[in-house]
Amino acid sequence: MNAVYFHLGQWWFLVRKDLQREYRSRAAWPSMALLGLLMLMAIEMQLDLPAALSRQVAGGMLWLAIFFGGAVPIERSFSSEQADGCWDALRMYPVEGATLYLAKFAFNFISLAILSCVLLPMYVVLTDAPLLKQWPATSLLAMLTCASLAAAGTLVGAIANSLRSRGNLVVLLLLPLALPVLLGASDATASLLRGDTGDMFGRWLQLLAAFSLINLTAGVLLFDFVLER
Amino acid sequence: MEFLTIAFGVVGGSLALYVGWLGVHQRHLARQLHELESQLDATTETNHSHSQQTRRAA
Amino acid sequence: MELQKLKCGRLEPLGGILFAALLAGVGFLILRVAPAEKTMGEVQRIVYVHVAVATFGMFGMLLAAAAGLALLVRRDQGWDHWGRAAAEVGWLCSTLTLITGSLWAHEAWNTWWTWEPRLTSSLILWTIYAGYFLLRSSIDNDRQQARVCAILAIVGALDIPIITMATRWFRGMHPVSPEMDPTMRGVLLASMVSLTCFFAYLLVRRSVQLQMGHRIRALRQRLLFEQGVRM
Numbered sequence: 395m396n397a398v399y400f401h402l403g404q405w406w407f408l409v410r411k412d413l414q415r416e417y418r419s420r421a422a423w424p425s426m427a428l429l430g431l432l433m434l435m436a437i438e439m440q441l442d443l444p445a446a447l448s449r450q451v452a453g454g455m456l457w458l459a460i461f462f463g464g465a466v467p468i469e470r471s472f473s474s475e476q477a478d479g480c481w482d483a484l485r486m487y488p489v490e491g492a493t494l495y496l497a498k499f500a501f502n503f504i505s506l507a508i509l510s511c512v513l514l515p516m517y518v519v520l521t522d523a524p525l526l527k528q529w530p531a532t533s534l535l536a537m538l539t540c541a542s543l544a545a546a547g548t549l550v551g552a553i554a555n556s557l558r559s560r561g562n563l564v565v566l567l568l569l570p571l572a573l574p575v576l577l578g579a580s581d582a583t584a585s586l587l588r589g590d591t592g593d594m595f596g597r598w599l600q601l602l603a604a605f606s607l608i609n610l611t612a613g614v615l616l617f618d619f620v621l622e623r
Numbered sequence: 624m625e626f627l628t629i630a631f632g633v634v635g636g637s638l639a640l641y642v643g644w645l646g647v648h649q650r651h652l653a654r655q656l657h658e659l660e661s662q663l664d665a666t667t668e669t670n671h672s673h674s675q676q677t678r679r680a681a
Numbered sequence: 682m683e684l685q686k687l688k689c690g691r692l693e694p695l696g697g698i699l700f701a702a703l704l705a706g707v708g709f710l711i712l713r714v715a716p717a718e719k720t721m722g723e724v725q726r727i728v729y730v731h732v733a734v735a736t737f738g739m740f741g742m743l744l745a746a747a748a749g750l751a752l753l754v755r756r757d758q759g760w761d762h763w764g765r766a767a768a769e770v771g772w773l774c775s776t777l778t779l780i781t782g783s784l785w786a787h788e789a790w791n792t793w794w795t796w797e798p799r800l801t802s803s804l805i806l807w808t809i810y811a812g813y814f815l816l817r818s819s820i821d822n823d824r825q826q827a828r829v830c831a832i833l834a835i836v837g838a839l840d841i842p843i844i845t846m847a848t849r850w851f852r853g854m855h856p857v858s859p860e861m862d863p864t865m866r867g868v869l870l871a872s873m874v875s876l877t878c879f880f881a882y883l884l885v886r887r888s889v890q891l892q893m894g895h896r897i898r899a900l901r902q903r904l905l906f907e908q909g910v911r912m
Contacts, residue, residue, distance in 0.1 A: 546836070549836060550833075553829050556825070556829060557816075557819055557829075563815070563816070563819065566815060567812045567816060567833065569808075570811070570812050571809065571812075571836060571837065571840050573805050573808075573844070574840070574844045574846075574847035574848070577847045577851050578847050578850075578851075581851055594850070597850060598850070601846055601847060601850070604843065605843050608839050608843070609839070612835065612839055616832050616836075619828055619831075619832055620829070626784050626785075626787065626788050627724050627726055627727060629784060630727045630730070630780070630781045630784045630785070631708075631727075631730070633780050633784075634730055634734070634777050634780075634781060637773065637776075637777060638773075641773060641883070642883070645883070645886055645890070648890060649886070649890055649893075652890055652894060652897065653893070655897050656893060656897055656900070659897060659900040659901060660900065662904060663900060663904050663907065666907040666908060670907055
């Protein structure tokens with residue numbers, strides 16, 4: 395039991411450190427929110443469709459905007475450690491890879507959740523979609539999607555961070571892996587907008603949960619190998 | 624029918640290209656390996672006699 | 682591995698002849714023995730190759746992941762050659778899957794591309810392969826390249842069942858595999874088995890080459906060292 399508390403304490407310390415750093419530097423969240431908003435705006439502007447049609451199509455666009463906006467904090471959460479040898483210092487502490495992974499996952503999940511809190515109302519305003527009326531289902535879907543993206547994104551972000559030429563590799567590596575998540579989220583949103591939260595919606599939620607569980611497990615088991623030098 | 628020809632052509636052609644490249648590359652690698660080995664043998668030989676000479680001189 | 686084994690000297694032409702004969706036999710089976718399909722006609726024969734290529738396209742990623750797992754667990758650099766070779770052959774097969782599938786779809790459905798589940802999933806798989814090779818080319822250090830690519834291959838392989846399900850449920854299409862004439866089924870089986878053997882052969886050949894390349898780099902370094910000793 396003590397060991398659990400010990401790891402939990404470490405985990406919370408790391409999460410708090412990341413949140414504090416973000417609060418002080420404001421390096422990732424503003425650009426994330428702006429990029430998400432701009433993407434959503436640009437897409438909706440082009441897709442000035444009649445409401446019925448737009449509801450079918452636009453669900454996917456929302457998640458695409460969240461994906462691209464979310465790539466900013468995912469990339470940032472690792473690259474910020476690179477400055478002043480923070481990463482090496484962190485590795486000197488007796489922190490296990492799994493704890494570090496879960497802490498970074500938590501930070502990325504929080505970032506993505508904040509981004510969805512910004513973009514979802516914006517989306518509702520732009521498309522008149524009745525998503526907020528079904529807020530329990532919507533927020534469950536958003537949570538699971540954010541968890542899936544964060545679980546895969548944290549692992550891929552760490553991989554991309556260990557390279558010299560980081561560039562936009564996070565997006566390039568993450569997008570193929572996260573495509574089923576985006577497919578699922580957009581189809582689930584479409585069925586939510588049609589007003590049926592039945593069989594298909596539940597199945598998509600299960601798929602998203604399975605994806606995040608698989609990727610979380612893989613991350614916990616493999617993160618030590620990512621960190622090796 | 625022509626689509627069948629195209630498909631088989633593409634598959635057969637690209638596989639043939641890959642196999643051909645594999646063959647050429649294999650020969651290239653084998654030659655390089657052979658050269659390096661003989662070069663290395665010669666160098667170790669010289670080094671060996673060299674060190675013996677120095678020892679004798681000493 | 683022993684160097685003599687790496688060169689695999691005399692067996693090489695024999696394997697080439699064997700597989701040339703095998704592939705010619707399969708070609709004969711597909712073009713002459715299998716009956717023409719009633720509605721689609723001759724074009725349906727693409728399927729015999731397409732299914733085999735598609736299977737190995739997915740199999741390549743699984744093999745790369747298995748090699749990656751072995752590399753990480755056993756800490757043996759040699760597995761990287763297997764993983765890379767599997768990914769290369771898998772990517773080749775995946776590309777061929779997309780091309781043959783598209784050609785078939787043009788005749789069968791009168792369109793080059795639809796977001797049909799199996800097409801979508803093979804396209805996603807292709808992009809994962811592309812990311813894998815992009816990652817490979819952006820790392821110089823051998824050990825790091827092997828380790829990081831192993832991780833990506835494992836994550837990619839874990840993604841395959843999810844991709845399969847997601848694409849199947851997307852927009853609610855549920856295709857079923859059609860009933861087949863027994864001769865057709867036999868030809869399909871024969872083509873799948875022999876093409877899989879052929880791809881496995883390519884994989885082994887490629888992995889031997891990668892091992893040779895590794896050995897050459899090591900020898901070069903030793904040569905530099907020995908020359909340095911003399912000077």
